Amino acid sequence: MSDPLPDDLRRAPKVLLHDHLDGGLRPQTIIELADSVGYEGLPAKDADALGTWFRESADSGSLPRYLETFDQTLAVMQTRDGLFRVASECAQDLAADGVVYAESRYAPEQHLVRGLTLEGVVEAVNAGLRDGEAKAAAAGHPIRVTALLTAMRHAANATEIARLAIRYRDEGVSGFDIAGAEAGFPPTRHLDAFEYLQRENFHFTIHAGEAFGLPSIWEAIQWCGADRLGHGVRIVDDITVDGSPFSEWLEGQTDDPEALTALELDRVRLGRLAAYVRDKRIPLEMCPSSNLQTSAAVSIAHHPITLLRRLRFRVTLNTDNRLMSATSMTREATLLCDEAGWTLEDLRWVTINAMKSAFIPFDERLALIDDVIKPGYAALGQAAPVA
Template sequence: MTSETPNTPSPDQIRRSPKVLLHDHLDGGLRPGTIIELAAQVGYDKLPESDADKLGVWFRDAADSGSLPRYLETFAHTCAVMQTKEALFRVAAECAEDLAEDGVVYAEIRYAPEQHLEAGLTLEEVVEAVNDGFREGERRAKANGHRIRIGALLTAMRHAARALEIAELANRYRDNGVVGFDIAGAEAGFPPTRHLDAFEYLKRENNHFTIHAGEAFGLPSIWQALQWCGADRLGHGVKIIDDIEVAADGSVKLGRLASYVRDKRIPLEMCPTSNLQTAAAASYAEHPIGLLRKLHFRLTVNTDNRLMSGTSMSREFEHLVEAFGYSLDDMQWFTVNAMKSAFIPFDERLAMINDVIKPGYAELKSEWLFRQTASTSGSVSA
């Protein structure tokens, strides 16, 4: 356990804890029932299952292949039913509701506008429909007693040639729901340097961007994302472990790239369950997040694709608590890291940390201490 106070959280406390999510794909988090209903509305007849529960299982099984390209194939079905304003609005609203129900208080949700144009929508119509959906989801969450704020990240696909166009789109909407830019898709054969014009444009505009790097490829992908492109954060970045040596006596030596990432406090958007599915890690217990946490890298915990991974922020933390004995203090550390690394203004990040996150964890720790004290005195059963 990395904390001096052995305040191991229960599943209920994990669910109620304030959480921050920086890496989650809109088209990877649909409710199975919503997919079925939207497919019927647009006449999409290629779904592998017509029952919501069975469809959810199919997505998880199909994604659990150990291959990133195979994992990405599952998105053909979700994108197929996200081609109208109404569908995009619904999916975005339900995303906000689902995250808020899980205790997420701030989230940056990414999606690729270029993948939602098949029915004739413009890029602007896609962005506005999603933004409207997020605002509606925030209102519904508030009505149900939950607090959440959603910012959008506009993603360009690595294999396409629209990165500059999407970067310009992100910049036009930067004060209207969009907080940054990203590139996604298969890493091998599609290095981030193919899109240097987009990144140079964003830097000139003083805008934020993250880059999927170091998930399926390796250290060259991370190096290019940082040194050629200037990424603010790394999407996944799990392969940074390849630049760290652990000797037989337990001593650790960081290579120059790993040292640079740690020294510069570059946030790593870790997605443990997704990494297992794409063979970037062998198990939760063997996931590099354990060592990287001990070495004090700027780590954040994320879901990546909640549908394909059958996960949530609470489930991700449950796995880490079980694998590494993490405490409420550790959860707070990951959460504050994520909020520090968000693409909203500093004063707004600070307010979230001081007014929402820290008080939320303080309450949970007091609750844990009370139960432990009462249990020891015999006034409350264990």
């Protein structure tokens, strides 16, 4: 297998399914938008210092503390101009990083403080994404970005947001999501929304198996019917190595950076839930750097994505929150190559996985795979078959 060069990783076509709009702002944009709306709560007024504050705050190892950083970004995303700019820059930044297709998710209910309506929020973001796509294409980096509308787990607005997603399904909204703290807020609280979406033949993903374990995953799949799992990293709780739970086995491997790449797969056994997820090809939206910050993984070298890729789960690679993790798709790919032994063949595989799992029509997915992704990797010398 080949050893990827940094330039290859930058040029490789990428597909991003799990990226929060309010987690990817440019620090300078936050400062300028805060000034325009009179928001004085920023912890720093210099772009570099502000970026550092976000990263260090998100490094706390606590998901609730991690989520608190969004108070700052949401504060400057309460006007049409602010949402338009953030969405446009999101598309441009992703395109410049080699992303050819992305789904950007956000919770419309979190952008109503200054008088916007839910419809106004969606229309501002949609317009911004179209503007960003046009500017990216003009710069020689074509990209397609669709939106996922998110409902918050702790709130009671999921059905309203689901209906909003259906209203704009032909205007750039491709799916629905629920997010927020998992513990104490199971997805089953929002069954009416999921049943409505299923009746409307609409796609949805659910944050599950990040801070909470197997019950969260089981409920998302079996009770709610999720098409994909946001994160899903805790599926390894249903995997054993030599008869021991994966987490216990991994504790004895922390000094071996190649433990997951060298593990003989005949020593691995899947529980019934893990086997079901693999058999059904349920996509896992995995976010390595974010998982380190929230203590859902111990290191990049030991992140379960490597074992799950080797076991041929439908894993995909994602950023989650580019600002909070100071990351990009290129950085995530670089970390896996440098610390977990990944190759361009691995990256090609997860990229096609992601495109297969996108919430756009089959023929459009296939066109991007055949006309953009496969030729892009072939140009880098990677033509290995994908199962």
